[in-house]
Amino acid sequence: MYKNAATPVAVLGASGYVGRELLGLLDGHPDVTLAFASSESESRLDGHDLIPLAEAEARWDEARLVFSCLPHGVSAPVVARAEAAGARVVDLSADLRLSDRAVYGLTEVYRHALPEADVVANPGCYPTASVLSVLPFARSGVIDVTRPLIIDAASGVSGAGRSPRRDLLFGEVAEDFRAYSAGNEHRHLPEITRQLSAVAGALDVVFTPHLLPVRRGILATIHVPLTRELSRGEAEAILLEAYTHEPCIRVLRDALPTLKDVIYRNRLALGVAPVKHVSRPMLTVVGAIDNLVKGAAGQAVQNMNVMCGFPETRGLSC
Amino acid sequence: MYKNAATPVAVLGASGYVGRELLGLLDGHPDVTLAFASSESESRLDGHDLIPLAEAEARWDEARLVFSCLPHGVSAPVVARAEAAGARVVDLSADLRLSDRAVYGLTEVYRHALPEADVVANPGCYPTASVLSVLPFARSGVIDVTRPLIIDAASGVSGAGRSPRRDLLFGEVAEDFRAYSAGNEHRHLPEITRQLSAVAGALDVVFTPHLLPVRRGILATIHVPLTRELSRGEAEAILLEAYTHEPCIRVLRDALPTLKDVIYRNRLALGVAPVKHVSRPMLTVVGAIDNLVKGAAGQAVQNMNVMCGFPETRGLSC
């Protein structure tokens, strides 16, 4: 596609699952052009030459905006150098998500701060699904913070990256299912708790991720303790009121989302079920996203769109 | 295998996933011989002729023990007729699980009642995984019944049976994951609640099943509210004390089970993780079974073994 006066962008760490997804989205984006992309392990991808990071660091001036898909720990200092060199950055690593150095790029929540942002910390995949699913109830004041909010979430293997690991071999993952980081050991917990507590006040969250034998997608089943009974219609109304104008959020009526509703899309799909046969009110909320799109590369593009003044869903299928 | 003086048994509804699993186990069992097996849809299976149920009903006298894998609703009256004709019965349907007409066949709990039982109601797959995972904590008095016990469980598709249904086509299930019967709508909830309440006293249970893109296996992630903190070692000790002599239960140390640990085996594998960063004590327990084996056909054989005085794990791989 011929791109007139397109904004030059760069991608660091382009050969992982997230980087590749991002390259694909940028290729189809009418308002940007790829200045350069880096990888340490591959030199060519989908028609693009990839250069080592060391080489990329000499070329910050070629890119107006830099996406970092570098590993956690590696990313932060590179982001700092890119920023110092005058580039705006969307950091897809976890490095800056709990820091004040960056705007937290949960687009639907921090949209207002993005146009002025120099550095945006793109949220984790689990936090994106979890926080957006619960936030409308937190804002409505219906969450009973004296009881824990339980999140059991399951992700496709692309969430674990593309490095060769025995436990991610097809022969190990197919026909299997497992919990991991149980007992609130997962890195994404503070990200979730921070965002929810900012609105609902301090509350206990129990977050248990699982590994699914699928390639992409996250489903979060969230049990929300309530201060009062909500019918299915009332709960849906709270979500619909919060999200009716959101192009990337779909609230289902009388139904729960599945991965099929969201994969390959920059979309969160949401559904609810009031819990019967319990003595104190609870609501089960189910949220689904594609971990590589709304959970990573797609939301990064959505953030870039707002940062750069492009239409928010440009280049995205929502 | 030549079987001398073997006990004749029969299988009703042999062509579904559970019935086929059961036929396979009985074929390898040295102490029994298959008198007859019924199916409405197939006439031959794994070297056995299958007869219509109507025909089977004329032959109760040929079988000392009858396994019913008939559909829920269909099974109960047939079981009654088999019983009236003098056969002992293991009913794998849900029909009698909440009834006093049958011994509830959770072998590890009701073993003492099985030798005298005429009719045994084989437990549901989800209840088997859930109840056995929680019961030792209930017996130890460490469950805080003022807060809900949350069970998020996921099952392979064989749990949904072998009837042609569009939503169970490969094209629909592969690369997908979904919750169903959310909001405590699943038939297995009363079975779980009844068994746990009998020991722990009245308590709220929130049970949400999910459909996994695998053929067999159930993983239950269970969040147990506690009256006091338990370290991982203390929690494991409670399980080990309860189950150390159980041949079909495996308690893992410092690890959580996955489906791989249990499929094709008559085994429950168990692991625990105390929940950090919460203000009131909680424990996450993960239990895994093969829904077709310990969750159905295998436990049925285990029950038969106890009913008939055979060694409990005869014909089973635990």
Add this chain to the structure above:
Amino acid sequence: MYKNAATPVAVLGASGYVGRELLGLLDGHPDVTLAFASSESESRLDGHDLIPLAEAEARWDEARLVFSCLPHGVSAPVVARAEAAGARVVDLSADLRLSDRAVYGLTEVYRHALPEADVVANPGCYPTASVLSVLPFARSGVIDVTRPLIIDAASGVSGAGRSPRRDLLFGEVAEDFRAYSAGNEHRHLPEITRQLSAVAGALDVVFTPHLLPVRRGILATIHVPLTRELSRGEAEAILLEAYTHEPCIRVLRDALPTLKDVIYRNRLALGVAPVKHVSRPMLTVVGAIDNLVKGAAGQAVQNMNVMCGFPETRGLSC
């Protein structure tokens, strides 16, 4: 997307896998608008109302072009009525593929005849992959027609449709692989033989399809007897010369395509390997397509684009 002066089109049989794929492609096509879509089993899909076929038959005048995704046998008479009512038709069923009533819509071969065509018979998925993979060698006169051409092809389950069938359940297909219609019993054989014989002269083809445990994609492994040795470079040169200007065909160098190269794209990917250690020259050609896209809905759109004078790849990702 606002579509100014868009061409109104209709889809018959919209709720199967092919129909749904087609609806999705048409939704994203800037030059067409959906006049109506029919289904007997569903009334709503992806934001479109679906009407029964009987109702659709009263509305031919609303559509300039009609896509029929009706079942084989059902489609032909409906196509005739739509044609009689003045609509142009792309028939995705097998009904007219061997008939002279329709232009055979293998776009790369019959492109010249499409602008004037009233009825186009969209090719089968296996023939699309097979014929386009072999045709350049047939045209070059290097095929030895005294020896058989062997095609072993494997397809994802969406090729078998979305009707509930026991043999297509997840529990039956996952972890399985099977040949079917072996011995040249498959309906697609005459389609393949007809197209190849038209160029190469009479030749024997042995075509054996297989069912893969994947949702979409066809890989055809084709063993071509040659009149003379071809090096890998020479064989690639024949393909490159034939297809260098084809936007939907990708010839790989020193590599063989896999399903990953083509799924979700309107693309045939091709690679070759000369066969060593044989006494008479042979070439193995591997071709891959997405059976729902280049093998069905995508090629139908490609055909429509040529028929209507739109750019050939409009609305398609190649």
Add this chain to the structure above:
Amino acid sequence: MYKNAATPVAVLGASGYVGRELLGLLDGHPDVTLAFASSESESRLDGHDLIPLAEAEARWDEARLVFSCLPHGVSAPVVARAEAAGARVVDLSADLRLSDRAVYGLTEVYRHALPEADVVANPGCYPTASVLSVLPFARSGVIDVTRPLIIDAASGVSGAGRSPRRDLLFGEVAEDFRAYSAGNEHRHLPEITRQLSAVAGALDVVFTPHLLPVRRGILATIHVPLTRELSRGEAEAILLEAYTHEPCIRVLRDALPTLKDVIYRNRLALGVAPVKHVSRPMLTVVGAIDNLVKGAAGQAVQNMNVMCGFPETRGLSC
């Protein structure tokens, strides 16, 4: 299981997929006991301690028979040392399959030579499926050796081993299918050709393996050129006559085998389809095995049983 006077055996390379399968089979074998097992990467497996190979080499005297599941290239010298130390060996690597130092352990063909064998080279998985499927026709003299015999075979990922490799990650293999070593580049070709030529005389074989998104199983679709027409019944009769007394080979009537017929079993299942619409007679033969059982560990146990005078299927499910 208590094993009285059991034969002590050892396993080298026990932690790969084949080694683990073998350990499992030996655990259930009533006539053997495990003296020791080695692994370089793991120290404990299924209740057995694993020792480094260097340590194992000092203990040859403890084992009457040694199974080597060591990598190709590594195995041969170790086998030589074990043999020199007086142990009998079943070598599951490819190292000795084309050598005269070892008996080729295709049990059904070389059964007579096994009782006296010191070293047995266990066949490759593809050769096991291919050779046994074709041999009865070769012996009957119905193969036309002037035309090539075409084998398109597909294997589950366990055939590629358990080492961490990016191309074997779940995210790469799921929903994919690919040919590899096309053009007769695969190491198993000489093994196949040697066995078939020994009976049929020199003939061309074209062998193309494929990688399936399943964990275990091989399906070989084999196109056999014939000297004369064979009806389905005649072809089945040739197989039945050859294999009627073989406990590990199942000839299907009017049906083709699928992976489901064989996985987890030491079984080759076979079916045929005469090829219609061709000018010279051909037969398609489809053979299926579990690559880890009849294609590796199971056949190794079958060979051991014959070597040691145990019943041939002891410890095996056929």
